[in-house]
Amino acid sequence: MSPRARISDVARLAGVAPSTVSAVLNDVHGARVKESTRDRVRRAADELGYAPNALARGLRTRRSGTLALISDVIATTPYAGQLIQGAQDAAWEAGHVLMVVNTGGDAAIERRAMAVLRQQQVGGVLWATMSHRVVPAPVPPNGTPLVLLDARDEAGAVPSVVPDEEAGARAAVAELASHGHRRIGFVLDRNDSPASEGRTAGYRDALAERGLPVEDALVARAQSDSTGGEAAAGVLLDRPDPPTAIFAFTDQMAVGVYRAAAARGLRIPADLSVVGFDDLAVLAQELRPGLSSVALPHYAMGETAAATLLRLVEDPAAEVPALQRVPTRIVRRASVGPAPRA
Amino acid sequence: MSPRARISDVARLAGVAPSTVSAVLNDVHGARVKESTRDRVRRAADELGYAPNALARGLRTRRSGTLALISDVIATTPYAGQLIQGAQDAAWEAGHVLMVVNTGGDAAIERRAMAVLRQQQVGGVLWATMSHRVVPAPVPPNGTPLVLLDARDEAGAVPSVVPDEEAGARAAVAELASHGHRRIGFVLDRNDSPASEGRTAGYRDALAERGLPVEDALVARAQSDSTGGEAAAGVLLDRPDPPTAIFAFTDQMAVGVYRAAAARGLRIPADLSVVGFDDLAVLAQELRPGLSSVALPHYAMGETAAATLLRLVEDPAAEVPALQRVPTRIVRRASVGPAPRA
DNA sequence: CTGAAAGCGCTTACAG
DNA sequence: CTGAAAGCGCTTACAG
Numbered sequence: 147m148s149p150r151a152r153i154s155d156v157a158r159l160a161g162v163a164p165s166t167v168s169a170v171l172n173d174v175h176g177a178r179v180k181e182s183t184r185d186r187v188r189r190a191a192d193e194l195g196y197a198p199n200a201l202a203r204g205l206r207t208r209r210s211g212t213l214a215l216i217s218d219v220i221a222t223t224p225y226a227g228q229l230i231q232g233a234q235d236a237a238w239e240a241g242h243v244l245m246v247v248n249t250g251g252d253a254a255i256e257r258r259a260m261a262v263l264r265q266q267q268v269g270g271v272l273w274a275t276m277s278h279r280v281v282p283a284p285v286p287p288n289g290t291p292l293v294l295l296d297a298r299d300e301a302g303a304v305p306s307v308v309p310d311e312e313a314g315a316r317a318a319v320a321e322l323a324s325h326g327h328r329r330i331g332f333v334l335d336r337n338d339s340p341a342s343e344g345r346t347a348g349y350r351d352a353l354a355e356r357g358l359p360v361e362d363a364l365v366a367r368a369q370s371d372s373t374g375g376e377a378a379a380g381v382l383l384d385r386p387d388p389p390t391a392i393f394a395f396t397d398q399m400a401v402g403v404y405r406a407a408a409a410r411g412l413r414i415p416a417d418l419s420v421v422g423f424d425d426l427a428v429l430a431q432e433l434r435p436g437l438s439s440v441a442l443p444h445y446a447m448g449e450t451a452a453a454t455l456l457r458l459v460e461d462p463a464a465e466v467p468a469l470q471r472v473p474t475r476i477v478r479r480a481s482v483g484p485a486p487r488a
Numbered sequence: 489m490s491p492r493a494r495i496s497d498v499a500r501l502a503g504v505a506p507s508t509v510s511a512v513l514n515d516v517h518g519a520r521v522k523e524s525t526r527d528r529v530r531r532a533a534d535e536l537g538y539a540p541n542a543l544a545r546g547l548r549t550r551r552s553g554t555l556a557l558i559s560d561v562i563a564t565t566p567y568a569g570q571l572i573q574g575a576q577d578a579a580w581e582a583g584h585v586l587m588v589v590n591t592g593g594d595a596a597i598e599r600r601a602m603a604v605l606r607q608q609q610v611g612g613v614l615w616a617t618m619s620h621r622v623v624p625a626p627v628p629p630n631g632t633p634l635v636l637l638d639a640r641d642e643a644g645a646v647p648s649v650v651p652d653e654e655a656g657a658r659a660a661v662a663e664l665a666s667h668g669h670r671r672i673g674f675v676l677d678r679n680d681s682p683a684s685e686g687r688t689a690g691y692r693d694a695l696a697e698r699g700l701p702v703e704d705a706l707v708a709r710a711q712s713d714s715t716g717g718e719a720a721a722g723v724l725l726d727r728p729d730p731p732t733a734i735f736a737f738t739d740q741m742a743v744g745v746y747r748a749a750a751a752r753g754l755r756i757p758a759d760l761s762v763v764g765f766d767d768l769a770v771l772a773q774e775l776r777p778g779l780s781s782v783a784l785p786h787y788a789m790g791e792t793a794a795a796t797l798l799r800l801v802e803d804p805a806a807e808v809p810a811l812q813r814v815p816t817r818i819v820r821r822a823s824v825g826p827a828p829r830a
Numbered sequence: 831c832t833g834a835a836a837g838c839g840c841t842t843a844c845a846g
Numbered sequence: 847c848t849g850a851a852a853g854c855g856c857t858t859a860c861a862g
Contacts, residue, residue, distance in 0.1 A: 150606075150630065152839060163849045168841055178847050195630075200607040201552060202839035205543040205854045212587070212608075220569045224770055227562045227569030231590050243587050243608055245554070247580060248573050264492075265542040266554075266585055288492065288537075372774045401774045428566055429771050432714045432743045494855060505833045510857055520831050544855035547838050 151194035160190035210267040213237045213244050213455060216259055217274040218251040224426055225444055226276040229295060232448025233272055240456050260287050269459040272451050278308055278340050291458035295451040298340065298469065307451040307470045311344025314440040314474035318421040319352035321438065321476055322391040326485035327419060328358050331389030333378040333399055335370035349393060364389055375402025383410055390418065390485045397422035397429050397439055404433060415483030425477050436479030443472045493536035502532035552609040555579045555586050555797060558601050559616040560593040566768055567786055568618040571637060574790025575614055582798050602629050611801040614793050620650055620682050633800035637793040640682065649793040649812045653686025656782040656816035660763040661694035663780065663818055664733040668827035669761060670700050673731030675720040675741050677712035691735060706731055717744025725752055732760065732827045739764040739771050739781055746775060757825030767819050778821030785814045
């Protein structure tokens with residue numbers, strides 16, 4: 147077994163031709179081989195520890211059994227690596243292996259990556275960003291199926307998989323409203339990203355559906371960190387008719403909401419309820435009280451994107467949805483309580 | 489260009505034999521080809537958008553140009569995905585592509601993974617855990633080089649790359665001592681991991697080197713989260729001769745130290761200085777004051793491990809260090825101040 | 831200075 | 847029911 151066994155070694159040991167070994171081991175449909183011969187072949191393969199050479203097979207069949215994931219960076223956001231895990235698991239399930247390459251956002255590296263992956267004959271490529279963005283559609287190797295992950299292309303021509311920002315925001319508002327809150331504030335960042343737009347739409351819709359006030363005085367924007375969150379929450383809390391609950395654009399902004407509340411002698415959740423977004427467990431569960439938050443479905447997005455890509459790999463003409471929004475999930479901790487009596 | 493160009497297409501267009509194309513495009517050392525012929529070949533390759541088929545090349549040369557990274561899970565710890573990024577960058581730099589597979593810690597999946605990677609003819613495998621552990625040495629595909637990442641095998645027979653826990657702890661103590669602290673406490677978890685042992689050793693050595701007190705009364709163990717950190721710090725702070733500074737085993741335990749201090753009316757850093765470990769930016773930078781912390785070198789570890797593996801891939805008999813400890817780095821924020829006057 | 835031949839390890843029609 | 851042949855797209859001696 148030192149030099150790896152080849153199919154011809156198995157054939158010789160079993161006393162058959164290589165083509166018979168191939169037919170048996172691959173369970174070729176319609177191949178008529180006596181059961182006793184099959185047994186001999188399988189035993190010989192076992193004995194030699196035979197495993198087919200994927201390069202030779204791929205060369206012949208024109209299917210390498212590989213998928214690739216190209217991303218700008220991995221894990222700038224703490225749990226975004228789950229995108230890779232989900233994609234890998236789905237690829238693996240389907241008998242594929244996943245190659246990863248990071249471009250650091252550099253267009254030249256990205257072109258080289260596409261070229262190298264083409265040489266490697268990857269069956270398809272997943273193109274991911276580590277936070278939901280709209281991007282110019284990348285150019286895949288000639289004829290290679292492509293799916294965008296956590297990104298949407300400007301033209302909408304490439305199938306893409308993104309988090310359902312809107313539903314996430316609606317769930318946050320629902321959580322607050324179900325505890326009797328009527329004046330629900332929203333603290334968000336200053337960028338015009340799909341995340342901002344989606345969450346804003348979800349927030350307003352959820353309020354409107356319930357007949358709750360949708361007022362500009364309930365929304366404040368600031369930079370997307372705890373300092374910004376503190377400032378924005380301060381603005382809302384200092385208004386004449388302040389909210390009794392605040393939905394924060396991110397958990398980091400929610401940290402600022404906690405600070406703004408503390409500075410004003412407001413207790414959470416007795417005086418103010420808070421829901422964040424992202425579910426950065428390491429942060430949300432260490433706050434006191436623990437922060438309820440809407441979790442981004444990184445793993446599921448990776449899985450969905452890989453599954454979509456695989457359908458395209460099997461059949462390039464397959465109909466796949468242009469845009470799949472993957473549901474978020476709300477993680478309840480202790481930052482939401484009943485609305486205080488007016 | 490619809491069907492991909494093959495080397496024979498380039499040869500035909502350039503009016504030479506495929507072997508000449510191969511020699512030119514691969515810059516084969518010692519191949520005598522007229523400069524004018526080289527030009528013709530290169531122009532033809534360009535014109536056809538020719539890129540060699542890595543499967544065919546790998547089959548012939550017995551080098552697939554791929555490396556693999558097997559890990560239990562990715563990104564349970566927020567920034568551990570950087571391990572992958574570092575490994576990928578190093579592999580890429582050397583003209584290799586990185587395949588990843590997650591086993592979820594399942595031994596059966598791991599065996600299958602090794603088998604599949606062997607079929608894929610990977611040149612070498614990186615075996616990673618997402619937090620420094622001692623493990624039974626995994627069995628790589630026959631003759632394939634193996635390097636452990638963030639893990640050490642029981643027998644010490646496999647080259648491995650780990651963080652320098654000891655130096656990290658020494659740096660934390662040095663940071664505190666340089667601000668005049670003499671009674672420096674240590675709050676750690678209850679597991680007997682390489683991390684616990686290394687950081688404990690570093691803490692004691694650094695103290696001893698400086699002639700500072702090394703006392704059991706300055707060390708408290710508890711579970712590895714903020715609740716544990718709070719309890720352990722409470723024990724230390726309530727003792728007759730409490731520390732003026734605390735080194736926490738993790739940032740999460742440091743959060744508990746902050747709470748214990750607040751509960752006792754101690755301000756950070758005026759009354760108590762704190763240094764954490766892990767540098768979970770999302771947490772450390774959101775605390776008030778920002779937490780100084782020892783950062784784990786995930787990216788550098790990934791790079792180092794891949795570089796080591798590549799040496800083994802080039803030359804299986806290469807001498808590589810059995811154990812490489814990668815330096816940590818201290819990230820200063822605002823939780824360390826001068827020791828209060830006694 | 832360049833080309834023809836063999837072969838890497840498979841699978842796929844096809845013949846018998 | 848099974849085997850011989852061809853070929854996937856390269857690279858590597860080797861011949862001239």
